[in-house]
Amino acid sequence: MRAFIVKSYGKKEKLHLIELPEPMVKENEVLVQIHSAGVNLLDSLIKNGDFKLFLPYKPPFVNGHDLAGVVTKVGSNVGRFKIGDEVYSRVGDHRIGTFAEYIAVNEGDLALKPKNLTMDEAGSIPLVGLTAWQALVEIGQIKKGQKVFIQAGSGGVGTFAIQLAKHLGAYVATTTSSANTDWVKKLGADLVIDYKTEDFETKLKDYDLVLHSNRDPKVLEKSFRILRSGGQLISLVGPPTPEFAQELGLPWYLKLVTKLLSFGAKKKAKKANSSFRFLFMRADGNQLAKITSLIESGVIKPVIDKIFPIEQTNEALAYVESGRAKGKVVIKIK
Template structure:
């Protein structure tokens, strides 16, 4: 089968198409013929080796972390799906990728595709949906009338997280460029900072939670808008000792991650707020609940651009430019 792969970590990962054997199934897995695959910033980060200590691949490794397609085969212990079912799933952190003609998905990671979505729309959801769900519901425990800052509101994660936060009854602050101010308001944002003209750290105050999609100094500045007792959940790092413990990594990793996150944790402690790094996990039950929100159209997928499979590498390059309004999706079939 044809797959978009990389062959090593580092500055020259050799990203390109490879012919790979069609995957074989374990007893608890589905073989899915992929119709569409969403791409995410993590797909560009993994080949650099940034997460090689915690995300394991065998080379050549298939890229991609979102998929929608049709089940063609099931393992003997699978009970919730059958051949012919249309499904969607995140394959992130499962040792396999989605930018391929076929993908193996554990039964626990899959959910039935909402019937009102096509495959491209469904493939845009899993990673951003699960990340938003786990950040806002599990880590922040966001409540009605609380205030959450979700930067980059027009991006893939921002456009989904804003909609979910509004369903939870929260007030949402975000940043975007001048041309997207009214558009992110239409998604539900209450306070919108035009980052070309304003500094969010000067405009926003007394927030209960921050979804950290910013890096470096911008992430550190975001600590200052939190009220005491608030929570920052970062999706981009730095990694922290709690993450090392959750992954079962040895003490050396805990020490290294502690050094990496020392500045942001010190700032958080001084402010009286909590900092944590989130690696979204594949979860079919949560994805099914997200699917109900999509079926009822309480959340709508936001797609910037669709690339044919032959241009999957170009899709990743386009995403890396950081200008996508919503998700970037690769159509296989």
């Protein structure tokens, strides 16, 4: 099978297209023939080596986290899926490799593909969908009438999170460029702030939750200041926390590292009488099945910017890295 691998870590490194044997299937796994793979900034960060302290993949390895495809083999203990099922998944950490024609996936990480989506549309959903779900539903427990600030509303996570937050009954503010204002309003945003010309801190006050995705330390500080007392800041970009290290089962010295890294953010949260949480989303087929229901009922629609053929996987990754994508970027593999 064809697959794109990380030969060595580095920002200037490209993925390499090689031939690999078809993966073997363990008793609790299914083999999926991948039709489409969503491209995420996480794929780039993994390639660059940004997470090698916490997720020590040893090059060479196949990159990619999102997939939509068809089950071609099932392990002896698999009970939820059968050959021929159309499925999608954000595969589990330490088991990545969706920039390939086949992958073996734990059945707990899979869900049936929404019937009303194409493979390309379905492949765009899992990582951003689960990120938004875990931030707004699982951790944030957003309720009707609450106020949510979603940064970068025209990005992959942003476009999904706006739709989900509106479904939950929240008042939604977001940032984007003026060119995208009408577009994100159609997704459900109530208040749109042009990040190039406006300061969100002067527009927002007493928010219940901030979904933080900007690496600028000043943006983090301002985000704490717009929260109400008891509000939540959920960050997708860090700094990582000891709780994150605990969830990953990392050794004591890495827990200490995360404690030092997150000290400043935790201090700011305490000063604002709010909470700070770093979210590194996890694979979860059951949550993905709930997202399937929302998609099939028309509550949430996928937003795709560009679709690249498998041969242009490096170009797809570069486009995501550029930050210009409106919604998701997808690689068509079959």
